[in-house]
Amino acid sequence: MCGIVGYIGTKKACPILINGLLKLEYRGYDSSGISTMENGYISNMKDKGRVKNLYALDGINDLIGTSGIAHTRWATHGKPSKENSHPHMDNSNTFSVVHNGIIENYQELRNVLEEKGYTFKSSTDTETIPNLIHMYYSKDKNYDEKRFLRAVASTCKDLKGSYAIEVLCKEYPDVVIVARKDSPLVIGTGDNENYIASDIPAILEYTKDFYLLNDGEVVEVYKDKINFYNCNLEKIEKDVKKIEWDATSSEKDGYPDYMLKEIYEQPRSVRETIGARLKNNEVVDFEDIHLTKEYLESVNKIYLVACGTAMHAGLAIKPMFERLCKIPVTVDIASEFRYREPLIDNKTLCIYISQSGETADTIAALKLSKMQGAKTIAISNVIGSSISREADYTIYTHAGPEIAVASTKAYTSQVTLLALLALHFAEILECSDKALIEAIKNELLLLPEKLQQVLENVTEIEEFAKKVYTEHDIFFLGRGNDYAVALEASLKLKEISYIHSDAYAAGELKHGPIALIENGITVVGIITDPVLSPKTVSNIQEVITRGAKTLIVTDQALENGNYDKVIKIPKTHPMISEILTVVPLQLFAYYITKEKGLDVDKPRNLAKSVTVE
Ligand code: AGP
Numbered sequence: 153m154c155g156i157v158g159y160i161g162t163k164k165a166c167p168i169l170i171n172g173l174l175k176l177e178y179r180g181y182d183s184s185g186i187s188t189m190e191n192g193y194i195s196n197m198k199d200k201g202r203v204k205n206l207y208a209l210d211g212i213n214d215l216i217g218t219s220g221i222a223h224t225r226w227a228t229h230g231k232p233s234k235e236n237s238h239p240h241m242d243n244s245n246t247f248s249v250v251h252n253g254i255i256e257n258y259q260e261l262r263n264v265l266e267e268k269g270y271t272f273k274s275s276t277d278t279e280t281i282p283n284l285i286h287m288y289y290s291k292d293k294n295y296d297e298k299r300f301l302r303a304v305a306s307t308c309k310d311l312k313g314s315y316a317i318e319v320l321c322k323e324y325p326d327v328v329i330v331a332r333k334d335s336p337l338v339i340g341t342g343d344n345e346n347y348i349a350s351d352i353p354a355i356l357e358y359t360k361d362f363y364l365l366n367d368g369e370v371v372e373v374y375k376d377k378i379n380f381y382n383c384n385l386e387k388i389e390k391d392v393k394k395i396e397w398d399a400t401s402s403e404k405d406g407y408p409d410y411m412l413k414e415i416y417e418q419p420r421s422v423r424e425t426i427g428a429r430l431k432n433n434e435v436v437d438f439e440d441i442h443l444t445k446e447y448l449e450s451v452n453k454i455y456l457v458a459c460g461t462a463m464h465a466g467l468a469i470k471p472m473f474e475r476l477c478k479i480p481v482t483v484d485i486a487s488e489f490r491y492r493e494p495l496i497d498n499k500t501l502c503i504y505i506s507q508s509g510e511t512a513d514t515i516a517a518l519k520l521s522k523m524q525g526a527k528t529i530a531i532s533n534v535i536g537s538s539i540s541r542e543a544d545y546t547i548y549t550h551a552g553p554e555i556a557v558a559s560t561k562a563y564t565s566q567v568t569l570l571a572l573l574a575l576h577f578a579e580i581l582e583c584s585d586k587a588l589i590e591a592i593k594n595e596l597l598l599l600p601e602k603l604q605q606v607l608e609n610v611t612e613i614e615e616f617a618k619k620v621y622t623e624h625d626i627f628f629l630g631r632g633n634d635y636a637v638a639l640e641a642s643l644k645l646k647e648i649s650y651i652h653s654d655a656y657a658a659g660e661l662k663h664g665p666i667a668l669i670e671n672g673i674t675v676v677g678i679i680t681d682p683v684l685s686p687k688t689v690s691n692i693q694e695v696i697t698r699g700a701k702t703l704i705v706t707d708q709a710l711e712n713g714n715y716d717k718v719i720k721i722p723k724t725h726p727m728i729s730e731i732l733t734v735v736p737l738q739l740f741a742y743y744i745t746k747e748k749g750l751d752v753d754k755p756r757n758l759a760k761s762v763t764v765e
Contacts, residue, residue, distance in 0.1 A: 154238070154252040155179035155224045156272070156337075157354055158318040160328050161345020161375045164344050165220035166212065168347070168358070173203045175354040179252075180226025180759045183237035187248035188217030189325045190494045194248045198237040219328055219375070221318040221348075225249035226759045230275035239320075240279040242286035243270055247321050249285070251278040252350055252667070253314030254764045261310060268696070273516075281317060284310060289321075291377040300324040300383075304331060305370050305385050314512070314763065318348055331370040335537055335763055336510050337361040339373060341392065346373050346600075349764045351534070352395055353553045365412075366541055379516075395535070397552060411556035411648070411752045415738050416607055418561045421551040422731065423600040425565040426553050429572050430593060436576040441529065441545045445580050451501045455494070455526075456483045456570075457517050458505035459762065461559040461640060465505055465566035466576070468636040468730040472571060475727070476578035476589070480745035486513035489520075496524040503529045505570075507562035508538020508761035509553055516765075531569055533562050556753045557760045558648050560738045563640060564603075571596060571728050577749040599732070606735045609719075613736050615715040617743035621649070621673045627668070628737075630678035631688050636729045637678050641737035648755045649745040658691040671699030679706040680721075680729045689713060692699040705736050711716050 155176025165188050166719035167518045173184055185198025186204045194206045195215055196612060199205045203224055206212065209533070223238035230236035239248040255261070258277035261284060266272070270283045289303035300321045308315070314334035320327075330337060331346055340347035340359040347355040352362060365371065368383040378565045380388045407413035429437050455474060456466030466483040473481045479501075484494070484503075490513060502521040506514045509532035518528050519542060530543035533551050549565035575592060578584040620626065628638035638655035644655045656665050658677075669675070677692040679685045685708060693713060696702055707723040745752045 154757065155201040155202055155354065156221065156224050156250045156252050156316060156318055156348070157350070158211060158221045158328050158330065158373070159205040159345070160217055160219035160380050161342065163345065164215070165217050165423045166215040169222035170203065171179070171218050172208070172224050172347075172354040172467075174225050176350055177203055178678055179756065179761060180224055181754060182225045182300035183234065184222070184224040185237045185239050185250075186212075186222040186241040187241075187250075187320055188215045189320055189322070190215065190217045192322065193244065193534055194320050194322050195378075196241055196248055198234060198238055198239065200232055200234050200237065216267050219320070219325070221248065221250045221328065229277045231752055234623045236274045238277050238278060240276065240282050242272065242282035244286060245321060246289070246323065247282040247285050249282045250318050251281060252326060252763070253312050253333075254313065255280060256313035257311070263361040277313075280318075281307060281311070281315075286472060299585050300327070301329060301370065301372055301381070301385065304329045305383065308333070308370060309383065315352060324753060326374055328373045329370065330365070330373060332365045333367045334512070334515070334538065337365045339365065339371065339378060341378065344436070345375050345377060347367055348373060350717070352397070353555070355361050356395065356397060360395050361397055363390050363392055367538075370745055371585030375587065381749055393535070409556065409557055409752045411560065411742055412559045415556055415735065415742065417601040418564050418735065419600040419607070421549075422568050422603060424552075425433075425568045426572065426596060426599075429610070430596060436572050436579060436593075438547065438573065438576050440547060441576075442663055443527070443577075443580070445582075447527070448577055450499055451479055452499045453501070454479050454481045455489070455496075455500065455521070456481060456505065457486050457489050457502060459486050459511050459513055459644060460533065461563050462505040462507060462514070462566060464640040464643065465563050465570065466503075468567050468633055469570040469574065471633065472592075472727040473574045476574050476584045477581060477582050486511065486517040486570035490517040494521070496521050496526045498525040500526040501529070502526045503531065503573075504539060504543065505531045505566055505568060506539050506565070507549075507559055508532045508536075509534045509539040510761045510763045510765050512763050515539050515542060521644065531566060533565065538645065555760070558741070558752070559756045560644075563734060567728070567731050568596065568599070574688045594728060595728060597609065597722065599728070602724060603735060606721050606732055610736075610739055612717060613719060613739045614743045617740055618747055620701065621744040621747035623651060623674050625652045626674045626676065627653065627665070628654075628676045628678065628693060629658040629661070629688065631658050631684040633730050634678035634681050634684070634688065634733065635724065637733045637737065638676070640734055641678070641741070643742040645744065648741055648752050649748055649750065650756070651744065656722055658688045661691050661694060666694065666698070669695045669698045669700050674703070675700040675764050676703045676705070676740070677734055678737075679704060679710065680706060680726065682726055703734055703740070707732075
C-alpha cells in the first residue's frame, strides 16, 4: 500500500529518492518522507500530502548524503499527518526506518518498549520497528561489523504481519539494511551504486539488473556489494535477473495520463500476451505449466479467485472454461473465499488472478488452498511478485507496467491468457470439438487488429461522455459475458469518476432494479451475445419507455430502437467478446472523469496494489 525506495552509491541520494517516490505515488500518496546519511547524522524530512510537498521543504536541496531511504504513504494505522509519515526514527535518532505493510502485533511490541522507557511520537505501527532495532542493538555487546545486521534480523523475528523495510544506522553509514515479508521489495544493482524499491518501474531508468527478494530474507546493501541472508543470518546466493522493460515503457509516452496510455496499449499487450503461446493451428504452448491429461481428468472443480477487476476477468472467462474443459468453474472473491472454508482437495485446481501479484487477500486465499491440497496457478503481470513465489505455477500476462490505479490492459491480458489456458487444457483433455477450438484460436489471433479498430473510433464515446458526466447514477446492463463486462465497466466508472454505478444482469431488472429507472437516468446496454441479445434489447426498451438515456455497445446491426448512442464494435468469437466490448467502456469512464477534472491515474482513497486486508 505504500512505496519505499532506497539508494547507496556515489551520487547525491536525495534527487534519486524523490524521483523514485514520484514513480511510486500510485501506491499511496497521503504523505512522504526521506532520510539521508549526512556527516555523522541521519537527516529526516517528511510532510503530509504528495511528494511535491516533500521536495518543496526548506533544506531538502541541502542534503548531500550519498545513501538514503524514502517513503510515500497510504495510511493504514494513524491518519495522514506529518508525525505519522515515514521515515520513523528511534528515540536516540540512531536508526531511521521506512516500511510498507502492516505490523499486526505492533501494540504488543509498543507496550514492551514503553515498559523499557521508549516513547512514541506517532500512532503508527511502523514506529515500533526503529525502537525495537535500538533495543536489540543496545543489548548486543559484540561491537563487530554485523551488530547492525543482527539487530535488524532479531527485530524481524518479532514482527507479525507484513513488512518491506529499509533501515539506516548512523553508526554504520556505509550500508542500508533491508528485509521483507509479504510486501514486495527489489534491489537494482548498478556500477558502484545500488537501488532499492517496492517495485521495478521506480528504479528501472537506472538499471535493468535486479535481485528479487523472498520472504524472510535480510540484506546488507553497500554501494559496491550486496550480502543476502536468510532469517537465521545464513548467507545465501541470489541470481540477478535482467528486466527487459525499457524505462520509457513506464512513462506516459506522450499521453496525458497513464490510464489512456494503457488503454491504447491493449493491441500490443494482448498481442504480447498471446506471444509465442499461440501459432496458427498449433498446440497452445504453456511450457511453464506441466499438468498431465491424467491430472486434468482428475480435476472435479476449478476455482478462479481474485479481487476487483481481476475477479471480473475470471467471471468473463468462466463460460469458456466450462464449455471447453467440461469442468465446473466457480469464480470467487478472494476476501470471501479465504474465510468461508471452501471445499478444496487434491481434485481442485485453483487459479489466482492478480495484476500486481501482491494483493493480500488473493495471496492468503492461495496459501489456504495449497494447505488443503489444491494445485495452484497464479496469473500475474509482475515478474517475481509475491504471488509467483507461492503458487505451484505462475504464468505472466506480459502487459508491461500498469501504473494507473484503474486496471485496463491487465484485464484484457488476463482474459486473453485465461482463454489460452482454457484452450490448452481442452487440447490436453481432448474433450472439445476441434472446430470450436480452432475457431477461437483464429479469433484470438485477430484480436489485436480488432482492438486497434475500436480504438480508432472513439469520438462518439467521448461525445456521449460529455453529455452525461454530471449524472449521479449510471447503470450497466448485460447478459452472459455482457453481464461480466457490465460489472467491470461499472467498477471502472465508479472508481475514477466517483459517480455511483451498478451493473445488473439484464434479466434481473424486473426483480427490483427497474424501480430505479426514472426520466433522464443513463443506462448502458451491452449487446453482443448472439443468443441472449434479443432479450437484452427488450430489457433496454423497458428502460427507454421509462425515460432512460441509453448508450449501447454492440457488434450487431440493431433495428432503430430509439437509443441515444450506439457504439458498434467488430465481431469476434462470443466466448472472448469481452476483450473487445470492455474497451469503449474503459474510455467512457476515462472521458467522463477527465470532463469532471479529476485525476484519472490516482483516484481518491485507492492504491494500485492492496497489500493489506
Ligand atoms: C481495478 O481497476 C482496481 N484498481 C482493483 O479492483 C484491482 O483490480 C484489485 O485491487 C485487484 O488487484 P490485483 O489484480 O493487483 O490483485
